[in-house]
Amino acid sequence: MYQLTSVQQVVWLDQILNSNAPYYNLGVTLKFDGSIDPVLLEEVINEVANTNEAMRLVMRLEAGVACQQVQPRIDVRVPLVDFSGPDADEQAWKHLRLAFARPFKLYDELLWESQLVRVNASRHYWLLKCHHLVCDGTGIPLIGHAIANAYNRRLRGDTAPLESGPSYLEFLADDQAYLSSPRFQRDKQFWCERFAQLPAPMLASTDRHGPGAPTPSRQVFWTIERPIFDRLKAFSAACECTVAHFMLALLATYFARTYHLDEVVIGLPVHNRSTARQKRTLGMFSSIIPVGIRVDLQRSFIDLLDDVAAELRRCYRHQRFPIADINRNLKLAQVGRKQLFDVTFSLEGFPGDGHLGNVKPASFAMHHGFEQTPLAVFVRDYHRSEDVVVEFNYNTGALQREAVEDAQKRLGLLLKVILEDGSAQQVGALPLLDERDQALLRGFNDTHADYPSDRLINQLFEDQVRLAPEATAVVFEDRRLSYAELNQHANQLAHTLRQQGMEPGEFVPIVMPRCPEMLIAQLAVLKSGGAYVPIDPDFPVERQLFMIQDCGALRAISAQSTAVQLHTADLAWLVLDAMRHLTVSCSSLDLHVQRDATDAAYVMYTSGSTGQPKGVIIPHRGVNRLVINSGYVDLLPSDCVVHCSNPAFDASTFEVWAALLNGARTLIVPTPTVLQPSLFGSLLAAKGATVLWLTAGLFHQYADALANVFAQLRYLLVGGDVLDPGTIRRVLRENAPQHLLNGYGPTESTTFATTHRIASVDERSSSIPIGRPIANTQIHILDERQKPIPIGWPARFTSPEPAWRWAI
Secondary structure (H helix, E strand, O other), X not given: OEEOOHHHHHHHHHHHHOOOOOOOEEEEEEEXXXXXXXXXXXXXXXXXXOOXXXXXXXXXEEOOEEEEEEOOOOOOOOOEEEOOOOOHHHHHHHHHHHHHHOOOOOOOOEOEEEEEEEEEOOEEEEEEEEEOOOOOOOHHHHHHHHHHHHHHHHHOOOOOOOOOOOOOHHHHXXXXXXXXXXXXXXXXXXXXXXXXXXXXXXXXXXXXXXXXXXXXEEEEEEEEOHHHHHHHHHHHHHXXXXXXXXXXXXXXXXXHHHHOOOEEEEEEEEOOOOOHHHHOOXXXXXXXXXXXXXXXXXXXXXXHHHHHHHHHHHHHOOOOOOHHHHHHHOOHHHHOXXXXXXXXXXXXXXXXXXXXXXXOOEEEEOXXXXXXXXEEEEEEOOOOOOOEEEEEEEXXXXXXXXXXXXXXXXXXXXXXXXXXXXXXXEHHHOOOOOHHHHHHHHHXXXXXXXXXXXXXXXXXXXXXXXXXXXXXXXXXXXXXXXXXXXXXXXXXXXXXXXXXXXXXXXXXXXXOOOOHHHHHHHHHHHHOOOEEEEEOOOOOHHHHHHXXXXXXXXXXXXXXXXXXXXXOOOOEEEEOOOOHHHHOOOOOOOOOOOOXXXXXXXXXXXXXXXXXXXXXXXXXXXXXXXXXXXXXXXXXXXXXXXXXXXXXXXXXXXXXXXXXXXOOEEEEXXXXXXXXXXXXXXXXXXXXXXXXXXXXXXXXXXXOOOHHHHOOOOEEEEEOOOOOHHHHHHXXXXXXXXXXXXXXXXXXXXXXXXXXXXXXXXXXXXXXXXXXXXXOOOOEEEOOOOOEOOOOXXXXXXXXXXXXXXXX
């Protein structure tokens, strides 16, 4: 009996933890189009097995510990399965896949098997299947070539016994010596220092099939045409690198760009065959090492190739250190991780151009259907005259097919660009969009629609006054203002402002709560050629003072005297209550101040949650594009738009101007009422609200209390933060409004940049899309270098004019 080597112990332990999963089945299927002698094939298979110890290894369990024994001689049968008849090829492949995916019995039996499948008299498939405990990726072609050589020798009439192959037992002794050597300690120190700072996980696996159930994997294939692959090899050689270096650099480029990583860790199988004799020995030698590739987007792909080569040289010196010990010493289990890497890469460049007699077989790598890491990439270069196949085996618990297909597509584009002329480009500048992507993005941003891009907000409001002067414009508690009345009050205040010396282009703070006077003041400032700056009087005095001083205001408006006025002696304050006698005596005619739709309409200050608040200047046409022919809402004069947001936050832009520029009425809800869900709901129901915008937080909190109101709404807009799919599903199921929209956009984009109409939410969905750009808005998905990247990638979000202006 012999104990397991360190690399066998890793496989054995993981296999007993997943006893019913074929994680460690390795193998190949060869297709023979020609005459094959099944009896002779079985004889030479036994001959090869009896001259190589690894093919006669049997695992035993002694006192709960696995050990192994070499059988002195074996006599295996190679079953011949006949599928001759209709659909024979399809039936044969179905059988081969099922046979390959069956787990081995771990103890007391051989850990390899072989069978021959007949399709017809001139076509056969031969399956060779081995457990990783007794074979590795190098061993599969060694076995195949040994059997082919023995078969051909017998065909030539040579019946001399085969010489015994190199002993695998020598490696068992060598492994024990390594584990107690100073080299083992040096290797341990290297890996502990190399990954002293654990890299962040890249692809988080999720268990969609229940605890303990292995998650199935699927495959995506990429064919690299032989001329292109030969160019790849020549390019790599010219850079004094190998195909493996190139592919690792290519993968690192893709994942660094996709997931915004400075370092990409890839699991790389290593052969652990340090001598020429070991390279000819059948058995399990291989392990896997984590290769950390640091990606500097400012450097070229050629520089990255050099870095990969240097990193591999360092890692290869320490490749014998078992991966299980790396994980244990880095305490990965304590942070809930199994490996340092989520992606593995393997280059299989074994010669597959042998023959059996006059038959040249075609080789097919077998896939057992269960991948332990989220993604395993195999480059299979078996036949020198044929194209190279790249397999992406992905764990369905971690990745969806669309994501893997997208990765294959981007890698193909990167490969093409680099081989043509892009190798000297900075890694961060390599293109990730092909012509189809660019066309898709052009279509995505083809949002042009007619809207009054050359008109002022106040002019559009005055149009509505002329159309329906007696229509209700504002409802607040027991008060109602018609469009004519609202316009009259705004004109009188505008004339007062001009008499007080206000000049076009001034920023005028308005310090008052949500009320009709706030709307009057906003309109008056616009009519006077200025831009209003809404400020909540409940803000801390220091914040109010900052806004007033930051925007360079010369005058400000308030409904009543406020505390902030005491600190602004050099600022002219217009207190509406105190100067009512002046305003009522002023003209009620519209003012005609020469301004442009690109001029500022208002300044909205950000919350300052990530630093000092910034004042964002929004032009007139930014508001026009938000509420007129916008594509996401179709407002009617019969609508009642709820104004329940703080005037100092950008949601109020939609609530006020969506109503007043479309002839609808604005329902202003007092703050105490908003804070009481039952009163809020009763008011909305009583006043006939039809359009409501709620932040995600308020929506989640009020969804049940406002359920009956939702059903009467034409439009319910929610967003500003992540939405809960469960709450959305419940609202759609029980009290759906006519239209439910997720609205997204930073302050800089004039409230909304994108919207998504939510008609249904799949039970499996964990998020709600933010949708597409609204009319006359473009969305650019950029990386950290401000370069465009594909739709669906994690990225920065920008939207150009006319939606927004730079902060002041």
